[in-house]
Amino acid sequence: MLSFLLWLPVLGAIIIGFLPGKFEPARLRQITTIFAVIIFAWTIWLLTQFDLNNSGWQFSEYLSWVEPIGLSYSLAVDGLSLPLLALNGLLTIIAIYSIGENVDRPRFYYSLILLINAGITGALAAQNLLLFVIFYELELIPFYLMIAIWGGEKRGYASIKFLLYTAVSGLLVLAAFLGIAFLNGATSFDYDTITTQQLSLNTQLILLTVLLVGFGIKIPLVPLHTWLPDAYTEASPAVTILLGGILAKLGTYGLIRFGLQLFPETWSTVAPGLAFIGTVSVLYGALSAIAQKDIKRMVAYSSIGHMGYILVAAAAGTKLSILGAVAQMIAHGLILALLFHLVGIVERKVGTRDLDVLNGLMNPVRGLPLTSALLITAGMASAGIPGLVGFVAEFIVFQGSFATFPIETLLCIIASGLTAVYFVILLNRTCFGKLDSKRAYYPPVLRSETIPALVLTAIIFFLGIQPNWLLSLIEPTTDLLAINANQTEQIAMDN
Amino acid sequence: MVQTPINPTAKLPPSTHQFADIIHRLEAGGSMLPDTPENLMQIIGIYKAYAIPMDFYWRDLLYIAERVFLEPLPFFKYFLPQEYLDLHNHYAGDDADLRIWRGEATAHPELLEFMEKGTTFKMPKLLHHLWHDRINMEFAEACMRSMLWHGRDMGWGKFDAYLDTEEYTANADRAIKAYFKYNPVMLALYKLFPDMFLEQVRQLSYYSNLGLFWEVMAPVFLEMSDIYDEGGFKGVPDAMNFLVNGIFAVSGRPIYHHVYIRGECYEIIPKSKGFMWLYEAALPYVEAIFYRTAPFRGTKSYNAQTKQVPDEQKDFHYGILYADVFPVGTAGIPPTLLMDDMSHFLPGYLQEYYQKHCRGEDDMLIQLGITFQRSMYNVTSAVIQALRQALLYPLDDPNPKHLLKNRQFFEAQMDRFLRPEARLRDIQSQSYR
Numbered sequence: 001m002l003s004f005l006l007w008l009p010v011l012g013a014i015i016i017g018f019l020p021g022k023f024e025p026a027r028l029r030q031i032t033t034i035f036a037v038i039i040f041a042w043t044i045w046l047l048t049q050f051d052l053n054n055s056g057w058q059f060s061e062y063l064s065w066v067e068p069i070g071l072s073y074s075l076a077v078d079g080l081s082l083p084l085l086a087l088n089g090l091l092t093i094i095a096i097y098s099i100g101e102n103v104d105r106p107r108f109y110y111s112l113i114l115l116i117n118a119g120i121t122g123a124l125a126a127q128n129l130l131l132f133v134i135f136y137e138l139e140l141i142p143f144y145l146m147i148a149i150w151g152g153e154k155r156g157y158a159s160i161k162f163l164l165y166t167a168v169s170g171l172l173v174l175a176a177f178l179g180i181a182f183l184n185g186a187t188s189f190d191y192d193t194i195t196t197q198q199l200s201l202n203t204q205l206i207l208l209t210v211l212l213v214g215f216g217i218k219i220p221l222v223p224l225h226t227w228l229p230d231a232y233t234e235a236s237p238a239v240t241i242l243l244g245g246i247l248a249k250l251g252t253y254g255l256i257r258f259g260l261q262l263f264p265e266t267w268s269t270v271a272p273g274l275a276f277i278g279t280v281s282v283l284y285g286a287l288s289a290i291a292q293k294d295i296k297r298m299v300a301y302s303s304i305g306h307m308g309y310i311l312v313a314a315a316a317g318t319k320l321s322i323l324g325a326v327a328q329m330i331a332h333g334l335i336l337a338l339l340f341h342l343v344g345i346v347e348r349k350v351g352t353r354d355l356d357v358l359n360g361l362m363n364p365v366r367g368l369p370l371t372s373a374l375l376i377t378a379g380m381a382s383a384g385i386p387g388l389v390g391f392v393a394e395f396i397v398f399q400g401s402f403a404t405f406p407i408e409t410l411l412c413i414i415a416s417g418l419t420a421v422y423f424v425i426l427l428n429r430t431c432f433g434k435l436d437s438k439r440a441y442y443p444p445v446l447r448s449e450t451i452p453a454l455v456l457t458a459i460i461f462f463l464g465i466q467p468n469w470l471l472s473l474i475e476p477t478t479d480l481l482a483i484n485a486n487q488t489e490q491i492a493m494d495n
Numbered sequence: 496m497v498q499t500p501i502n503p504t505a506k507l508p509p510s511t512h513q514f515a516d517i518i519h520r521l522e523a524g525g526s527m528l529p530d531t532p533e534n535l536m537q538i539i540g541i542y543k544a545y546a547i548p549m550d551f552y553w554r555d556l557l558y559i560a561e562r563v564f565l566e567p568l569p570f571f572k573y574f575l576p577q578e579y580l581d582l583h584n585h586y587a588g589d590d591a592d593l594r595i596w597r598g599e600a601t602a603h604p605e606l607l608e609f610m611e612k613g614t615t616f617k618m619p620k621l622l623h624h625l626w627h628d629r630i631n632m633e634f635a636e637a638c639m640r641s642m643l644w645h646g647r648d649m650g651w652g653k654f655d656a657y658l659d660t661e662e663y664t665a666n667a668d669r670a671i672k673a674y675f676k677y678n679p680v681m682l683a684l685y686k687l688f689p690d691m692f693l694e695q696v697r698q699l700s701y702y703s704n705l706g707l708f709w710e711v712m713a714p715v716f717l718e719m720s721d722i723y724d725e726g727g728f729k730g731v732p733d734a735m736n737f738l739v740n741g742i743f744a745v746s747g748r749p750i751y752h753h754v755y756i757r758g759e760c761y762e763i764i765p766k767s768k769g770f771m772w773l774y775e776a777a778l779p780y781v782e783a784i785f786y787r788t789a790p791f792r793g794t795k796s797y798n799a800q801t802k803q804v805p806d807e808q809k810d811f812h813y814g815i816l817y818a819d820v821f822p823v824g825t826a827g828i829p830p831t832l833l834m835d836d837m838s839h840f841l842p843g844y845l846q847e848y849y850q851k852h853c854r855g856e857d858d859m860l861i862q863l864g865i866t867f868q869r870s871m872y873n874v875t876s877a878v879i880q881a882l883r884q885a886l887l888y889p890l891d892d893p894n895p896k897h898l899l900k901n902r903q904f905f906e907a908q909m910d911r912f913l914r915p916e917a918r919l920r921d922i923q924s925q926s927y928r
Contacts, residue, residue, distance in 0.1 A: 030685060150759045363821060365821070365854075365857065365858045365861050366821060366853070366858050366861055368855070398563060434819070434821070435821050437819045437820070438921075440821065441928070443854075444854050444857065
């Protein structure tokens, strides 16, 4: 079942890539959408079949692949990866519609979007460390190409920077995985055969640090974040949505899946440091966002801040905090995608992202009133206003982390107030005020551009009002992760 | 009769004014609005769309001034009785004093149709009113208040000065006492606060003033539309000249204020006072409405304490010639109300034109607002030419000194558009929509 999810986008990419050149971009978009919708529908079907009382792996598939090096084609999902797969499916559809119909080299463009979907699905569903690394590295290529070809003015610089950073991230993760396997004398890289308990604490600490740096680049955490503002700003809205909405989540996914799960004992040792870095990321992201003049860059920095919450929560390692961390991954993915989609619309219609130029987009006649209204909603969701999914996730993060890291949590709460500050700046300058009549000949926003934003907004509202639908899916798995971590910690303390 | 001179400025060197091109155009008998077929089509179309609600405005303004008068709770002042719908316009119909429009003297058929059905369907007047599916008289009242408010300061004519005379006070007193003859409470209030009532009557005199002004303009605009439909106007200057000639033709029309109380007519401002339409209505109207008005609430936030609003009323510049017609928020802004009124009566060719530009149907109100701005620059040009003709010299005067006087007059008029808010620069371009 998971193989279908993995190979259908690959098949779609091949078919679209080899379609005759006579196909119009709009038709190619329709074909890509059909593939993306089938993929997403399949994910939804998996969600309906998922056993909420089972905290273990489900829908497992296994095929021995390259046995001598311990590589197997092993796929499965649990409550941590399945929601992210659903997010991946949804954001792929949103990304397809976040750029105008007349994209250059459309066959290549849409093929790459489907390949990104496949790469992320593979990484999330992989049950073998090497298989994970393969997908983790492979999806960098379509991302790099999409930034380099369809990016902004400084796309060359941004794409190379992105590639270098994230390739190093992949190498570090691979090095850590090889270290774990070789030092254990393991013959397979399958998750269920890998353990770190026989390794000394120092060895574990080194391996975990390498892993943390690797995933820290991907998230990214301060000070490993410098690729992000350039990549997010220069990439097209579609790429930014996929980068911020789902690719960055691979970093936090890896952190929890491999950091917390494989190194439960050492995790408690590094947790205070992680919480500190997370808090610094949160504050740095918020303060940097306040200083920005480019709305896309502002949203990019806000992303750094919000990813910091996940780190603080993961570091705390309690049932509630890990639940909050995963919920925040989903919430952040949805909200960030909405923000970037809307920022993309503003940029396409108005021709600028400059806060000093933008004004009065709420104007009901010549502005972008619906886009502005949705931007306000997205800003509210990001700032953690009750009733929206951002509030649920942040509240659980704070509640779950407070007992373990009270000062860091308090600083994060203050930073969430700063989120409101920069979004008020963004909204006040962009949406409100008097529309400049000399500039305001903006083309209308098309229905195909509005519908993705409305869908995301509806989900943000729905999960904000009925979060149990999300939490009940995640909770069994995160409970298990927290129990493992706490038990191991207890054993270590007893010894 | 205004005629375009063959070689109008041959005896003068070119103007060095910032708006030299426009001044040269005026000296050649043209308008501030460039002479293009697109501009002509736009302004004539909008004149027609303006004339029909204006036909309602002038009738209702006179109804309020003459019949509603000091009604303490004038809930139904916008419910025009049949008598005023049938009231004959003095410049249209067979029995006109001076027939400007060849159509009927009673209310325009399109107006009557709209009053019956609105944009919804046929239903009682009250429901149309509550649903706001009606002509927005609030716009007309905002214009009237602007004339009242600026009246003291403008120094035009003698109408406003007359409102402070003892004669006017005595006339008003008679009317007030007659109106409240059977209402001791109001009479007692009048005894206690006579100035309050008197001020209300002054305002009602401006209702009458504006009603009498628009009674002329509605048939003028309708006739221009008919001439255009017949292929009569060849360019913007033709349209402007028609206005100039119209202005002179009716310039002597008396401005008065009569009130009808229980069948008796009270002459608060008698016709015999000799207040003329041109000097007591047209010129104050142009000054108060086109140039000055007031910072409309909702269009933009003005902070008087930081000098965003000028200290002197004469420096006000919130009229249509300066207006940014973009509405913000709701439709409770006078210019927006007019745009809404005009949108019901747009000729087909203008609707088609708007569909092709900007956001088509969605921002038609803005587009027609800007067309209205263009058309009012043309009307203002007509007023400037009329003033020049009345006070100065012909455009083809052989005396260079006279031409220089004309030049100085035009330059002084253009100085009023030097401030950045003025839309004179914008209307020179066809892409300003």
